[in-house]
Amino acid sequence: MQIDQQTLQKIAHLARLEMSESSDHEMIDSLNSVLTWMEELNELDTENVQPLIHMTEEVNALREDKIVPNITREQGLLNAPKKDEEYFRVPKVME
Amino acid sequence: MNPEIRSKYEVVIGLEVHAQLQTETKIFAADPASFGALPNTHISPITLGHPGTLPKLNRKAVEYAIKLGLAVGSKISDRQYFDRKNYFYPDLPKGYQITQDKTPICIGGGVKVKLKEGEKTVRFHHIHLEEDAGKMLHLDGESDSLVDYNRAGTPLVEMVTEPEIKSAEEAFQFMTEVRKLVRYLGICDGNMEEGSLRCDVNVSVMPVGSKVFGTKVEIKNMNSIRNVYRAIEFEIPRQIEMVERGEAIIQETRSFDANTGKTHGMREKESMNDYRYFPEPDLTPLIISEDWLSAVKTQMPALPWELFEKFTREYHLPEYDAGVLTDSREIAEYFEATCSFTNNYKAVSNWIMGTVKSYLNENNLEISDFSVSPERLAQLIILVDEDKVSNSTAAQKIFPELLKDSVKTPLQIAETNNLIQQSNTDSLQSLIDEVLAANQPKVKEYKQGKKGLLGMFMGEIMKKSKGSADPKVTTALLQKTLDSL
Numbered sequence: 001m002q003i004d005q006q007t008l009q010k011i012a013h014l015a016r017l018e019m020s021e022s023s024d025h026e027m028i029d030s031l032n033s034v035l036t037w038m039e040e041l042n043e044l045d046t047e048n049v050q051p052l053i054h055m056t057e058e059v060n061a062l063r064e065d066k067i068v069p070n071i072t073r074e075q076g077l078l079n080a081p082k083k084d085e086e087y088f089r090v091p092k093v094m095e
Numbered sequence: 096m097n098p099e100i101r102s103k104y105e106v107v108i109g110l111e112v113h114a115q116l117q118t119e120t121k122i123f124a125a126d127p128a129s130f131g132a133l134p135n136t137h138i139s140p141i142t143l144g145h146p147g148t149l150p151k152l153n154r155k156a157v158e159y160a161i162k163l164g165l166a167v168g169s170k171i172s173d174r175q176y177f178d179r180k181n182y183f184y185p186d187l188p189k190g191y192q193i194t195q196d197k198t199p200i201c202i203g204g205g206v207k208v209k210l211k212e213g214e215k216t217v218r219f220h221h222i223h224l225e226e227d228a229g230k231m232l233h234l235d236g237e238s239d240s241l242v243d244y245n246r247a248g249t250p251l252v253e254m255v256t257e258p259e260i261k262s263a264e265e266a267f268q269f270m271t272e273v274r275k276l277v278r279y280l281g282i283c284d285g286n287m288e289e290g291s292l293r294c295d296v297n298v299s300v301m302p303v304g305s306k307v308f309g310t311k312v313e314i315k316n317m318n319s320i321r322n323v324y325r326a327i328e329f330e331i332p333r334q335i336e337m338v339e340r341g342e343a344i345i346q347e348t349r350s351f352d353a354n355t356g357k358t359h360g361m362r363e364k365e366s367m368n369d370y371r372y373f374p375e376p377d378l379t380p381l382i383i384s385e386d387w388l389s390a391v392k393t394q395m396p397a398l399p400w401e402l403f404e405k406f407t408r409e410y411h412l413p414e415y416d417a418g419v420l421t422d423s424r425e426i427a428e429y430f431e432a433t434c435s436f437t438n439n440y441k442a443v444s445n446w447i448m449g450t451v452k453s454y455l456n457e458n459n460l461e462i463s464d465f466s467v468s469p470e471r472l473a474q475l476i477i478l479v480d481e482d483k484v485s486n487s488t489a490a491q492k493i494f495p496e497l498l499k500d501s502v503k504t505p506l507q508i509a510e511t512n513n514l515i516q517q518s519n520t521d522s523l524q525s526l527i528d529e530v531l532a533a534n535q536p537k538v539k540e541y542k543q544g545k546k547g548l549l550g551m552f553m554g555e556i557m558k559k560s561k562g563s564a565d566p567k568v569t570t571a572l573l574q575k576t577l578d579s580l
Contacts, residue, residue, distance in 0.1 A: 014369060016183055053176055053374045061379040065118050065155035068125035070139040076244075077135065086134045087241035090185040092233065 003031045096332040104300045104335050107308055108266055109258035112273055113251050114283040115291040116159045122226050122250035123150030130289055134243040142248045144189035150377055156250035159282040160224050161391045163252055164201030166280060166398055172200055173383050177375040185242050186228035196372045199223035208268040217269045218257045227251050263327035270294055270320045275399050279424040288318050296327060300334045310344040314358050316351050326351040330358055402427045410440040419448050425462045429469055436473030439480055450490050467497045475505040482565055484509050484516060516565035523569055527576050530555045
């Protein structure tokens with residue numbers, strides 16, 4: 001697979017990244033070299049290999065359904081770029 | 096719409112039903128999951144998606160999903176993991192929703208719905224666990240949108256049906272059954288107005304006999320089952336008319352407006368791959384062992400259709416009665432409890448569907464608020480069955496007393512208020528003799544054939560007994576006395 005200008009724009013949009021025209025080619029080259037390197041892995045036969053999803057053997061790390069007191073609203077709002085006394089504020093989005 | 100044109104098309108509907116699970120805490124964090132708190136007070140660093148936080152799965156949310164799966168006959172997946180569904184929208188601060196894309200907890204299963212043309216099973220494709228998003232407020236005159244994260248992370252099950260619902264009526268009946276079921280299971284309060292039960296509808300139309308589905312349109316924002324029905328009823332002719340005009344239906348999400356009964360386009364749905372699902376590495380795999388499954392099985396309550404079966408087969412109730420009584424688990428349990436004190440099941444059913452329900456409705460109460468215990472209601476029914484009081488005396492005079500007084504038995508109330516019918520033949524006989532003696536000329540007329548006078552004698556006797564004479568017994572005794580003269 002090769003990254004072209006269109007794919008790059010799509011990926012950038014999905015990640016909400018802004019690409020300048022000048023850095024486009026650099027980025028395309030860089031992504032393509034990663035993909036080319038990854039393609040080497042395709043040479044391995046993985047037909048009977050289950051995908052490795054978790055790095056440890058641990059399963060069922062579960063929590064009982066008990067409320068644990070947590071942070072206050074004031075604490076929660078502390079790092080918000082924009083807020084009022086009650087709410088997080090974000091640029092108006094209408095569906 | 097012209098029925099002839101309508102009949103050329105087949106409708107395909109699939110539903111995605113979200114039910115908020117009634118757990119104390121959120122699905123991956125220990126902050127409260129309850130509805131109605133002040134904005135942004137049910138939060139934690141996990142809910143707010145702060146870096147370095149680690150989600151941990153709520154055991155009860157898993158068990159609730161298993162209960163639902165068992166109830167509808169799904170296969171419970173023994174090995175699962177969670178996935179991230181990536182999108183940017185401020186209702187989820189992490190930038191992704193944790194859900195189950197590849198390994199849903201329940202696979203298959205279905206719910207039976209009753210239709211005019213018979214019974215039909217609407218099958219599930221799967222049911223999966225996921226977290227709810229926060230709530231956005233877009234207020235007029237505000238330059239910002241406001242975000243409340245109380246709801247973010249509330250456990251949800253999403254039930255995805257197969258695309259095999261054929262009409263608004265089917266969707267309506269299906270939702271009614273689902274709401275009843277989640278309430279029976281005690282896993283969701285089923286409140287569509289508050290959004291704890293939500294339904295997205297996928298509708299498409301295609302020419303009858305076609306193998307290829309039409310382009311589907313998703314409809315959101317129905318806050319009642321009735322509105323699910325209305326939205327579908329609006330959408331079907333809209334799509335058929337577009338196809339008839341040769342217009343292409345665009346795949347989009349539409350919003351239902353309850354005031355106008357219409358749907359309108361929201362945004363074009365981005366292609367599926369844009370969510371870039373991948374496994375959630377912060378949560379361990381979830382393994383459901385046989386032991387765990389059996390343990391959940393032992394906690395299963397009786398299900399509405401099982402009780403319906405029992406009420407019609409064992410208690411010989413008409414289907415109508417069984418339907419009304421199994422409408423809610425609490426009513427069904429009250430009925431069953433009452434039936435453990437008397438065998439007159441039909442009378443119990445009549446009392447609950449009649450006097451009890453109208454009392455609850457008039458006072459805006461639930462059966463759980465009802466102060467008369469099943470045992471005392473049964474005692475009242477027995478009192479009627481023993482002819483100690485008439486049905487109307489029981490309903491109009493004793494029942495109101497039972498509501499006020501939780502100590503006295505119905506019998507004691509009847510006795511203190513002189514409501515016991517006289518079927519004691521000795522005292523009745525003397526009343527009858529008295530009345531007949533005082534009306535000698537009328538007795539003579541009666542003997543000469545004026546049989547209509549029987550009612551007059553009865554009236555006099557009832558008057559003398561102050562209404563306490565048992566009419567059935569009295570009539571028989573009066574007749575016998577007159578015949579012997």
